[in-house]
Amino acid sequence: MNKNSKLTYKKAGVDIKEGDRFVDMIGPLVRKTFRPEVMTEIGSFGALFRLGKKYKDPVLVSGTDGVGTKLKVAFLADRHDTVGIDLVAMCVNDVLTSGAEPLFFLDYFATGKLRPEKAAEVIKGITAGCIESGCALVGGETAEMPGFYDKGEYDLSGFAVGVVEKKEIVDGSSIRKGDSVIGIASNGLHSNGFSLVREIFFNRKRMKPKSKLKETGTTLADELLRPTRIYVKAYHSLRKSKITIKGMAHITGGGITGNLPRVLPKGLQAVVAEGSWPEQPIFKVIKGLGNVPQSDMMSTFNMGIGYIIVAEESKKERIIQVLKKNGFDAYLIGMIEKGVKGVCYAKH
Amino acid sequence: MNKNSKLTYKKAGVDIKEGDRFVDMIGPLVRKTFRPEVMTEIGSFGALFRLGKKYKDPVLVSGTDGVGTKLKVAFLADRHDTVGIDLVAMCVNDVLTSGAEPLFFLDYFATGKLRPEKAAEVIKGITAGCIESGCALVGGETAEMPGFYDKGEYDLSGFAVGVVEKKEIVDGSSIRKGDSVIGIASNGLHSNGFSLVREIFFNRKRMKPKSKLKETGTTLADELLRPTRIYVKAYHSLRKSKITIKGMAHITGGGITGNLPRVLPKGLQAVVAEGSWPEQPIFKVIKGLGNVPQSDMMSTFNMGIGYIIVAEESKKERIIQVLKKNGFDAYLIGMIEKGVKGVCYAKH
Numbered sequence: 001m002n003k004n005s006k007l008t009y010k011k012a013g014v015d016i017k018e019g020d021r022f023v024d025m026i027g028p029l030v031r032k033t034f035r036p037e038v039m040t041e042i043g044s045f046g047a048l049f050r051l052g053k054k055y056k057d058p059v060l061v062s063g064t065d066g067v068g069t070k071l072k073v074a075f076l077a078d079r080h081d082t083v084g085i086d087l088v089a090m091c092v093n094d095v096l097t098s099g100a101e102p103l104f105f106l107d108y109f110a111t112g113k114l115r116p117e118k119a120a121e122v123i124k125g126i127t128a129g130c131i132e133s134g135c136a137l138v139g140g141e142t143a144e145m146p147g148f149y150d151k152g153e154y155d156l157s158g159f160a161v162g163v164v165e166k167k168e169i170v171d172g173s174s175i176r177k178g179d180s181v182i183g184i185a186s187n188g189l190h191s192n193g194f195s196l197v198r199e200i201f202f203n204r205k206r207m208k209p210k211s212k213l214k215e216t217g218t219t220l221a222d223e224l225l226r227p228t229r230i231y232v233k234a235y236h237s238l239r240k241s242k243i244t245i246k247g248m249a250h251i252t253g254g255g256i257t258g259n260l261p262r263v264l265p266k267g268l269q270a271v272v273a274e275g276s277w278p279e280q281p282i283f284k285v286i287k288g289l290g291n292v293p294q295s296d297m298m299s300t301f302n303m304g305i306g307y308i309i310v311a312e313e314s315k316k317e318r319i320i321q322v323l324k325k326n327g328f329d330a331y332l333i334g335m336i337e338k339g340v341k342g343v344c345y346a347k348h
Numbered sequence: 349m350n351k352n353s354k355l356t357y358k359k360a361g362v363d364i365k366e367g368d369r370f371v372d373m374i375g376p377l378v379r380k381t382f383r384p385e386v387m388t389e390i391g392s393f394g395a396l397f398r399l400g401k402k403y404k405d406p407v408l409v410s411g412t413d414g415v416g417t418k419l420k421v422a423f424l425a426d427r428h429d430t431v432g433i434d435l436v437a438m439c440v441n442d443v444l445t446s447g448a449e450p451l452f453f454l455d456y457f458a459t460g461k462l463r464p465e466k467a468a469e470v471i472k473g474i475t476a477g478c479i480e481s482g483c484a485l486v487g488g489e490t491a492e493m494p495g496f497y498d499k500g501e502y503d504l505s506g507f508a509v510g511v512v513e514k515k516e517i518v519d520g521s522s523i524r525k526g527d528s529v530i531g532i533a534s535n536g537l538h539s540n541g542f543s544l545v546r547e548i549f550f551n552r553k554r555m556k557p558k559s560k561l562k563e564t565g566t567t568l569a570d571e572l573l574r575p576t577r578i579y580v581k582a583y584h585s586l587r588k589s590k591i592t593i594k595g596m597a598h599i600t601g602g603g604i605t606g607n608l609p610r611v612l613p614k615g616l617q618a619v620v621a622e623g624s625w626p627e628q629p630i631f632k633v634i635k636g637l638g639n640v641p642q643s644d645m646m647s648t649f650n651m652g653i654g655y656i657i658v659a660e661e662s663k664k665e666r667i668i669q670v671l672k673k674n675g676f677d678a679y680l681i682g683m684i685e686k687g688v689k690g691v692c693y694a695k696h
Contacts, residue, residue, distance in 0.1 A: 045445040052406075058399045140412060141413050141505065147417070148417060166398065253364075254364070
């Protein structure tokens with residue numbers, strides 16, 4: 001560029017027209033997620049959601065998260081329609097642990113140079129996640145930041161808000177010795193541990209996204225990019241069946257080791273029986289190829305359990321039955337004992 | 349790293365202990381923003397905020413934004429305590445345009461390698477912005493993403509949620525011909541147009557953050573990093589004075605040209621008198637150094653007006669008076685006329 005030429009915003013790397021084209025492209029997708037409470041059109045300053053009068057003492061539950069370096073796998077595989085599901089899942093599963101109904105979602109998408117078609121794939125995933133979790137995609141920011149991200153790369157963050165009646169909050173405070181710990185199956189790796197995963201498969205083993213993984217019977221990309229499971233329908237099926245749940249944990253970074261204690265009262269530990277749920281092959285592969293110590297595996301990955309429910313022991317069979325009926329494989333994986341707050345692993 | 353050595357999460361670039369140290373460091377800052385409605389401690393899965401019973405027909409208003417490439421200026425100047433204010437301002441000013449009271453905020457902070465001290469500076473800015481706008485910082489995600497951001501760099505996004513009674517929503521629908529357009533002074537560039545700003549000062553003119561800018565009497569860094577003004581107290585001072593406001597616009601990317609029409613009903617245009625508010629020197633400098641066309645200036649920068657209020661003509665003096673009394677310089681900058689929805693500039 002001539003140093004004295006006229007400088008406009010487009011020349012400086014930001015193309016507002018491409019941004020507008022992108023907004024037009026995603027409009028129909030986004031509108032599909034709208035619930036009757038959504039009061040605004042796309043493009044307003046703030047997004048309006050009418051909470052209305054049906055709650056007696058509403059408590060808003062919010063959560064934010066990103067997809068982490070799982071995005072790098074999407075870049076490598078040039079596949080962009082699943083990470084949006086991960087993004088929604090990471091946020092709404094967190095919100096769900098309080099017993100809240102997810103209401104709405106907003107996303108932040110940042111890239112060096114906006115490629116509307118590719119970005120629309122990402123938004124497609126986000127809208128799919130929103131529909132699965134019953135929340136409306138009410139807003140989002142598409143940030144074009146020249147010189148910020150490597151070519152073809154982007155970052156994503158999301159934000160979910162839900163609501164729960166104050167007297168129906170699930171917070172783990174009623175958990176007692178003898179309660180049952182029920183694990184719901186994950187959908188593979190979900191969205192955590194990808195720095196380690198990438199180091200193993202792409203750096204150490206020099207594998208490609210299209211490499212076949214014989215243990216899983218899929219390509220590496222298919223296995224690694226399988227989207228994080230959304231557990232909203234799991235909890236709401238239990239609620240509809242009027243089963244009281246005492247505590248819930250979303251198994252993200254930190255694994256069961258790091259996440260289950262977050263809902264335990266002081267003086268109680270969860271004794272979890274390793275091997276009490278079906279082993280998913282991907283974790284065995286990672287452990288073997290990376291020579292990763294078992295304790296690191298347990299405190300990094302979900303190991304096959306994406307969401308945990310703690311309830312009175314007498315309800316365990318009914319819970320597992322209702323979950324299965326609703327398409328969620330669930331297992332009795334442990335129980336609550338007296339002890340220092342934390343997780344203690346026992347052999348099955 | 350030995351290709352066959354044991355691989356742990358820390359070796360793969362993610363240090364959970366540094367993350368925990370960071371959380372401990374920011375805890376006291378974050379707690380200072382808490383309002384009585386905040387029901388959760390830092391570190392829970394979802395953040396609980398008790399909306400309670402005081403609203404008859406509550407409408408939740410949410411917004412998300414980032415700081416854009418203004419962050420690059422913060423990196424260059426190695427000054428990280430102001431961009432958090434920008435982040436909050438960008439979100440809460442959007443939420444405010446509906447007449448909502450901001451309630452809570454969540455942030456997403458992503459970096460290649462977490463430097464707790466530097467990240468804590470960013471959070472310090474976020475908490476300052478939250479206190480200024482009266483909202484609680486209820487949650488956040490700190491994402492350490494090795495191989496994602498350049499060394500020492502990070503990205504930021506934020507999410508704000510506010511509430512407004514349905515019958516008190518401000519949405520521009522009652523704006524009529526003859527109404528007054530009142531501009532509230534900006535605090536300089538705010539957070540938009542920085543790709544252009546950086547191109548001019550750092551690439552073309554090879555200036556440094558410490559370079560003195562004679563037109564502003566400050567260093568370049570001081571001028572460019574001055575935080576975005578938060579207008580929450582401006583609107584709430586008008587509300588307390590029981591002055592009816594018909595529409596509000598936050599002047600962000602797109603300038604007055606792009607943002608003011610967002611609140612105008614069909615068939616109405618805003619005639620804005622250029623020169624009816626004090627010129628801020630930074631915009632003159634940018635226009636001159638970059639040889640930027642005036643229409644590009646008006647559709648890229650706030651040009652000295654950060655927030656706009658539209659109200660009945662009879663209320664204009666009172667509005668300006670109340671705003672001034674509350675520390676906000678405000679000017680009558682135009683009026684509403686019949687015409688194609690948009691902004692038409694007239695000479696003062």
